[in-house]
Amino acid sequence: MTDKNTFTLVNPQTGNLAFKLFSFEENSSFDHIQRLNYYSLIWIKKGSGKVKVDFSEYDFTENQLLAFAPYQPFMLTAVDAIEGVVIHFHPDFFCIIKHHNEVACNGVLFNNIYEPPYVFIDETAKATFNMVIEQMKTEMQNPALAQYELLVSYLKIFLITASRLKKEQQPKELSQVDDNSAPFILQNLKSYIELHYKTKHSASDYADLLNISPKALAKITKNHFNKTLTDLIAERIIIEAKRELYLTNKAVKEIAFELGYDDEHYFSRFFKNNVAISPQMYRDTVGFARGMS
Known part of the structure; x- marks a missing residue:
C-alpha cells in the first residue's frame, strides 16, 4: 500500500503484482500504449475520451467499465478530464479461464472479439461496485486470515455483476446495425x-x-x-x-x-x-x- 488511494498485493513467491486497486484523477497512467501482464478493469466515473484497443478505437464516457486481458494493447485519450477506479489482477491471483464456470466473464468482458471492450454501468451496478470496492479496501488495509480468498470472492462479485450487465447490453449493440440483414x-x-x-x-x-x-x-x-x-x-x-x-x-x-x-x-x-x-x-x-x- 503506497497511499490512501492505492492498495497493492504482491505475490511473495514470484514478486509479481497479484492484485491492485487504486483511484485516479488524471490520465497519465494510460495515455500511452499499455501491454500489461495482468487483467485490468477501469471504471470511468467522470469524463470522456477515446480508447484504442487491439485494432480498433471507441468513444467512452462516464459510468463505463473498460476491461482488458493480459498483453492486450490499449491506450486512453481523455477529451474531458477523467476520474475513476482501477482494478488490476494477475492470472496467478485469479484465472478467469480456469474459473469460467463460476464467473462466466471470459468471452464476455474479456477476450471478446465481437464487442467493444466496455460495459455501461447502471445505478444498481454502481451501488454494487462501490460496496465491493470499499470491502476490498478494508480487507487490504487490515490483512487477516484468508485475505486472498476473501479478495477473490469480492472480485468474483464484481466480475459477475459486470458480465451480466454486458450480456444484457449485447443484443442492443447488434440491433443498431443499419443494414436490416x-x-x-x-x-x-x-x-x-x-x-x-x-x-x-x-x-x-x-x-x-x-x-x-x-x-x-x-x-x-x-x-x-x-x-x-x-x-x-x-x-x-x-x-x-x-x-x-x-x-x-x-x-x-x-x-x-x-x-x-x-x-x-x-x-x-x-x-x-x-x-x-x-x-x-x-x-x-x-x-x-x-x-x-
Whole structure:
C-alpha cells in the first residue's frame, strides 16, 4: 500500500503484482500504449475520451467499465478530464479461464472479439461496485486470515455483476446495425468463425460460407465491429493460442498445428505480430510453465 488511494498485493513467491486497486484523477497512467501482464478493469466515473484497443478505437464516457486481458494493447485519450477506479489482477491471483464456470466473464468482458471492450454501468451496478470496492479496501488495509480468498470472492462479485450487465447490453449493440440483414449475417459469421477458425483463415472462406461477396461482408464487418474480418479471425486464433499456452504444457509446434499452421515459425511470427511477444515468452510470463516453476 503506497497511499490512501492505492492498495497493492504482491505475490511473495514470484514478486509479481497479484492484485491492485487504486483511484485516479488524471490520465497519465494510460495515455500511452499499455501491454500489461495482468487483467485490468477501469471504471470511468467522470469524463470522456477515446480508447484504442487491439485494432480498433471507441468513444467512452462516464459510468463505463473498460476491461482488458493480459498483453492486450490499449491506450486512453481523455477529451474531458477523467476520474475513476482501477482494478488490476494477475492470472496467478485469479484465472478467469480456469474459473469460467463460476464467473462466466471470459468471452464476455474479456477476450471478446465481437464487442467493444466496455460495459455501461447502471445505478444498481454502481451501488454494487462501490460496496465491493470499499470491502476490498478494508480487507487490504487490515490483512487477516484468508485475505486472498476473501479478495477473490469480492472480485468474483464484481466480475459477475459486470458480465451480466454486458450480456444484457449485447443484443442492443447488434440491433443498431443499419443494414436490416446485417444482424443475421453477423450472428452467422460469429458461429462460422467459432466453428472453423482452426481450419479457415481467410476472409474469402467466410464470405463463401455466408454466400455473400467478400466486399459486402467486409463493409458489414467494418461498420459493426470497426475491424476487418481478417482481424476478427486472427484475434479468435490468438485467444485460443493464449488459452493453450496458459493452460497446457503442449509444445508451441503442437499448438500451431492444432490451429491450422504447419509451419511453427510462421505461427510464432503471426502470434508476435498480434501480441507483441513470442508464444514462448507469453507462456513464461503468464502461462503454464510459470505456474509449474
